[in-house]
Amino acid sequence: MSRARRFRSDSQNPGALGRAKRGPRGCGVGYPALKYSLLAFAAAISLMGTAQAETIAITHAKIMTLGSAGLIADGSVIVKDGRIAAVGANVSVPAGARIIDAQGHLVTPGVVASNTALGAGEVEGEATSDDFAGATDHLSAAFDVSLGVNPASMLIPVARMGGVTRAVIVPELPGRGDKKGDKLFAGQAAVIDLSGSANSITRRYAALSADASSGAAGRIGGSHASVLQRLEADLDEAASYGANKGGYEHGTHRPYRQSKEDLEALQPILQGKEPLLIEVHRAADIRRVIELGKRLKLKIILDSVEEGWQVAGDIAASGYPVLVDPQTDLPNEFESLNSRMENAGLLSAAGVVVVVKPPYSGDYARQVRYNAGYAVAHGLPWEAGIAAITRNPAQVFGFAEKTGRIEPGLDADLVVWSGDPLEMLTVPLHVLIKGEEQPMISRAQELARRYGALDPAQPPAYRH
């Protein structure tokens, strides 16, 4: 299985199979109709460009802080200079602050789409628009997806409309059958914010993406066993390099399969400073990856783990967090025969830190909150479902000092929801990224407006 699930179904790429992916509502939930005002849109866009963040007070909010303050039934969040200045039931509103009256609606930290191509690709069927699969023979572990991030991607506003404020872009190995390499490392993951601004990189080198799936086995021409052996051999080579860099410069080292750039990129992994994000599915493989990680003292994030529930105790004991897509409940591969919807809930109950991810492709990023909802429907506690798309990914990918909770000092990534954020019938009412309220419009809403009411006197092309 490939992490990417590039083509989901026959409709997209006949002949190639792909699992799909996919995502009550509060009583009296309001659906404020968007006012398609071009002036408002233009104003909002221009606002985004300004460096002066305004002071905002979100009042009368039910606040799920995911921090020490827990759930605040009726309180305020004060946003100043792009950060959260105060949060609580009894905080005072600064003079001159713009007030967003939440009218009792829920406020959460912005949603994180973990393990996505969002920002590094536009149309997955068009290879020329993809920037997430760049690893080559000489640039594998070192491939840095952040350098290809396009903050102006048309997919970003669409995800933002769904309450997503940050994304963990994880590169994947090239190869849709046409560009097979023999690499296991897809490159360096990056965290971005979804403001669309030029400086939207939150963190580079958030994790190194590696593949221990049957897809990787196929790529290197071997079995799951050879994947693990190869993984260890590559790391061993990097350790040799790290211990004798002088020898590399003077050409007195043993022959290395990997490039200097790749060997360098593996040093923080060997030092346990940067996590290794490993796609692994089968219970037996998960155990072996854990064993390898412990032996080499690696910091590991286990990705996919459809059969994780069968070894939940082992994963919990390892302390390694997991990324799961809760909807993957079919025996799609021989390495994921025991997939089930309860996976996230069972792992969480065993004490594992669970991150819920959307399907990989960037156009799916907004689904992540529904995925958390499905996990909750099948046993994950609701609070853990919210944490799995906010606090946990920030912690696991090393940007907890920036966002993931509503606490003073953190970036003001905030969403005011019309109801329960995990419900399809709920929509975001306000989205703030680093203290700036985002325009609630994307190209999709412009298309809807253009074609929603046809006018023979003014053809669609003239309506924008």
Next chain:
Amino acid sequence: MVLSACATVPPQSGASQTSSGGNEQAKEKSYPGLDPASDSDPFPSTYQGLPSSIVALVGATVFTGTGSRIDNGTVILDGGKITAIGANLPVPAGAKVVDAHGKFVTPGIIDAHSHLGVYATPEVWANSDGNEATDPNTAQVWAEHSVWPQDPGFIRALEGGITTLEILPGSANLFGGRAVILKNVPGRTVQDMKFPGAPYGLKMACGENPKRVYGSKNRAPSTRMGNIFGYRKAWIEAQDYRRKWDEYHKKLADYKAGKADKAPEAPKRDLQMDTLAGVLDGSILVQNHCYRGDEMAQMIAISHEFGFHISMFHHGSEAYKVADILRKEDICVATWGEWWGFKMESFDGIEENAALLSKAGVCTVIHSDDAILTQHLPQEAAIALAAGRRAGIEIDEAEAIKWVTANPAKAIGVLNQTGTLEPGKMADVVLWSADPFSVYALTEQVYVDGAVVFDRHDPTRQPLSDFELGQAGPAHPGARP
């Protein structure tokens, strides 16, 4: 309308043979199968409903599939049919009463675009039977001949409330082949699952897929104009084929009536042409994979040129751009709540699509095309509903449930039998733990023809495919937390 539908008896298997014209020539040598008119149903349904009892679902919020919502509703199932529905109905003597207070009842969910069975899990080469991608016109192949009844996906879909499926061939070809309608019940053979009396569909595909698949093989079509040529060429052949058979049958009748000396020479039977001729005769419904609005207009022009009707555009990402045309042509549109952007022809797919279509009066359908999404079809509809409301289009849930019940039933030709909760219809019913548009809603019971085919709380009513027998994970849904 419903009562008359109730009186419609599905054709008995074999009925078509007894009415075939071959018997009069009993003394002559017989060559069965040479005349397409002699047997229109060579793979007849052997579906038989599971045993059922009289059931009263009492106290639920009921979405009828006709646009109504009944609070504190009662639905009576008897003899495999819905016999009564309303608020506070009396419970018939002997009925098994299911307390549904606080729960929801809907018609069985219908997925009008599924590849279960033809692209079964596990996704291995051996199970990849959905695309006969060897020629752009394979109208001669039938999806049912690829269906593996043991696909675990059928049972997952059942747990998601799916009671009726249209299984289509893939979209590699201009003409992919015949689609088949199944009742989502475990069967030993595909015939055990075939929906009695349902019409066949013809899968057609627009746009990128055919031109990519054949263009990459350096053969036609490699462009959209090549696609259109391919359709028209085939319809011309099909009309000619019909004409030849019509002439033959007329001459044969003359000969039998003694008006001619010589028996006419029969045309050669062609399975590809049989399917296309079935469309032109109106007995096979066109199910057309088509993303772009401008291409839909091209396909409509072709349907006018050759005199057939397109039943539904599938995927339909840009249908909102031509909603007025689709309404006028009475063509349904099946789409997703939020899939978009995976290729150029879906790049203008918007979440508001279904709501805009519904508002314009188009028969709107939410479909899956996917073994996971099919498990969550009402939730996918909820995404579209929420986007519509956000855009100021007020559609209530009683209306939106039609996107996954009555409307797909209409588009695939089974609305007279299922798709709504009305007396006389098949008792295909789902009992939900919560509002089916909620992410937390789970099916509690799924009825097909009045029989419990899935019960979340009764391990004896939880089917398991052969493939999953003996495995640890999904093998014991009753043990799930």
